[in-house]
Amino acid sequence: xxxxxxxxxxxxxxxxxxxxxxxxxxxxxxxxxxxxxxxxxxxxxxxxxxxxxxxxxxxxxxxxxxxxxxxxxxxxxxxxxxxxxxxxxxxxxxxxxxxxxxxxxxxxxxxxxxxxxxxxxxxxxxxxxxxxxxxxxxxxxxxxxxxxxxxxxxxxxxxxxxxxxxxxxxxxxxxxxxxxxxxxxxxxxxxxxxxxxxxxxxxxxxxxxxxxxxxxxxxxxxxxxxxxxxxxxxxxxxxxxxxxxxxxxxxxxxxxxxxxxxxxxxxxxxxxxxxxxxxxxxxxxxxxxxxxxxxxxxxxxxxxxxxxxxxxxxxxxxxxxxxxxxxxxxxxxxxxxxxxxxxxxxxxxxxxxxxxxxxxxxxxxxxxxxx
Numbered sequence: 001x002x003x004x005x006x007x008x009x010x011x012x013x014x015x016x017x018x019x020x021x022x023x024x025x026x027x028x029x030x031x032x033x034x035x036x037x038x039x040x041x042x043x044x045x046x047x048x049x050x051x052x053x054x055x056x057x058x059x060x061x062x063x064x065x066x067x068x069x070x071x072x073x074x075x076x077x078x079x080x081x082x083x084x085x086x087x088x089x090x091x092x093x094x095x096x097x098x099x100x101x102x103x104x105x106x107x108x109x110x111x112x113x114x115x116x117x118x119x120x121x122x123x124x125x126x127x128x129x130x131x132x133x134x135x136x137x138x139x140x141x142x143x144x145x146x147x148x149x150x151x152x153x154x155x156x157x158x159x160x161x162x163x164x165x166x167x168x169x170x171x172x173x174x175x176x177x178x179x180x181x182x183x184x185x186x187x188x189x190x191x192x193x194x195x196x197x198x199x200x201x202x203x204x205x206x207x208x209x210x211x212x213x214x215x216x217x218x219x220x221x222x223x224x225x226x227x228x229x230x231x232x233x234x235x236x237x238x239x240x241x242x243x244x245x246x247x248x249x250x251x252x253x254x255x256x257x258x259x260x261x262x263x264x265x266x267x268x269x270x271x272x273x274x275x276x277x278x279x280x281x282x283x284x285x286x287x288x289x290x291x292x293x294x295x296x297x298x299x300x301x302x303x304x305x306x307x308x309x310x311x312x313x314x315x316x317x318x319x320x321x322x323x324x325x326x327x328x329x330x331x332x333x334x335x336x337x338x339x340x341x342x343x344x345x346x347x348x349x350x351x352x353x354x355x356x357x358x359x360x361x362x363x364x365x366x367x368x369x370x371x
Contacts, residue, residue, distance in 0.1 A: 099197025
């Protein structure tokens, strides 16, 4: 109770210095939170890209006969972040038909004309198609394409090249639906809704794209698929997005520390002045017989309280300013363990830098008490 009563009295007596110190702490913690949020946001963008977030699923002969079960299984794990599933069949040397389950195709290809499938077309299995620009001018002008005597209405086209898919495939895959030497000049694509696709085609390979999944999670899903379908193989991406997250945490963490060090010089000066203002209180406490250790604990207990309250307010402000920060990195909070570690280091450095001032005040209080 003495500590809280002393803090209340100290704030009432020194409102301006206490307010400046508290604001300085909030600003520093806000800078750290934003910097680490940028690290998370950049990681999420990378982890959402095709070549970091796709599982390559090579279909075995037995598995190819139970595609409804496979599709249902993949849909069951969709809550874990699956956003696109692409079923691939090479029906000739220069044509690949893809069954698409998902509505995020624009993340893969730059649209040239029209649009990609909407949810209604995907769920109803309408005879619609999305094609590559090199499919042929006559087909594009007629707005229809025929595959195995079935006509599909073309709803859009895009610059689709083998590299769009090839970069997302694991190099360990032994099923070469798309080959390394395929180019936009010798290979065309027709993409149709999966409900139409499964009526006519059997996939040779499946690409499963996740949204912001870590490499560890992707590896776990690949192992589950292999365990469930023994004659098939599943591979996580060649590139490890977890390493990118770690690098970004380190890089932006350093930037946050540098910025806070610059801002912290002012905060440290305010802390030193704030601690000096405890001089009279320490004299009284030492006269009352309180030990130097306990006096020091009270001062730094008050400082810790400032840090905790300042951290809560800074994170709340970060949340409320998402709309300003969204163009930079989206709605991403920093990773809390990294934030807590940096704030702990910041508090420890604050204590170390102000120990001489605190010690001098406590010792002077002892001298006064002894006279």
